[in-house]
Amino acid sequence: xxxxxxxxxxxxxxxxxxxxxxxxxxxxxxxxxxxxxxxxxxxxxxxxxxxxxxxxxxxxxxxxxxxxxxxxxxxxxxxxxxxxxxxxxxxxxxxxxxxxxxxxxxxxxxxxxxxxxxxxxxxxxxxxxxxxxxxxxxxxxxxxxxxxxxxxxxxxxxxxxxxxxxxxxxxxxxxxxxxxxxxxxxxxxxxxxxxx
Numbered sequence: 001x002x003x004x005x006x007x008x009x010x011x012x013x014x015x016x017x018x019x020x021x022x023x024x025x026x027x028x029x030x031x032x033x034x035x036x037x038x039x040x041x042x043x044x045x046x047x048x049x050x051x052x053x054x055x056x057x058x059x060x061x062x063x064x065x066x067x068x069x070x071x072x073x074x075x076x077x078x079x080x081x082x083x084x085x086x087x088x089x090x091x092x093x094x095x096x097x098x099x100x101x102x103x104x105x106x107x108x109x110x111x112x113x114x115x116x117x118x119x120x121x122x123x124x125x126x127x128x129x130x131x132x133x134x135x136x137x138x139x140x141x142x143x144x145x146x147x148x149x150x151x152x153x154x155x156x157x158x159x160x161x162x163x164x165x166x167x168x169x170x171x172x173x174x175x176x177x178x179x180x181x182x183x184x185x186x187x188x189x190x191x192x193x194x195x196x
Contacts, residue, residue, distance in 0.1 A: 043073060066124060094106065163188050166187065
């Protein structure tokens with residue numbers, strides 16, 4: 001199948017060429033207001049749950065670790081699960097983890113005993129994603145070391161929003177270059193933010 005593209009060449013008489021071309025010119029892109037620079041240090045490993053915690057607190061601790069991974073940022077999450085959560089297979093509960101003012105709810109299903117009597121399998125699925133300004137900066141500067149800074153549209157310190165494409169955008173500005181207004185969408189995955 002062949003698809004044809006037709007074009008018209010229009011020539012006119014008279015002056016005013018500059019005025020006509022000014023009317024057809026595209027407006028200059030507006031630049032995003034928020035400037036991100038490389039974050040310092042690394043996100044530290046979250047410590048293992050201390051021995052002897054009640055089961056609900058152990059599950060909450062593991063969800064804090066998962067939430068910190070979603071955030072890809074430094075900080076201390078705080079999780080809570082209902083007291084009724086038990087190590088019995090089939091138990092289903094919703095636990096909440098707060099991080100810098102944003103709450104992520106996790107649907108938790110307890111599975112069978114694992115390789116040891118002290119190990120219980122479980123499945124935890126976040127109801128929302130967790131977007132952080134620091135997490136976006138970490139992914140941008142982690143992927144491209146030649147970037148001077150990034151411009152974004154006011155990403156909050158932390159916000160719980162649905163997974164997938166977000167309303168946030170960023171432009172990577174390379175060292176020695178000026179911003180162009182070419183913005184990339186911020187995507188939110190269950191492994192943290194992505195920008196493309």
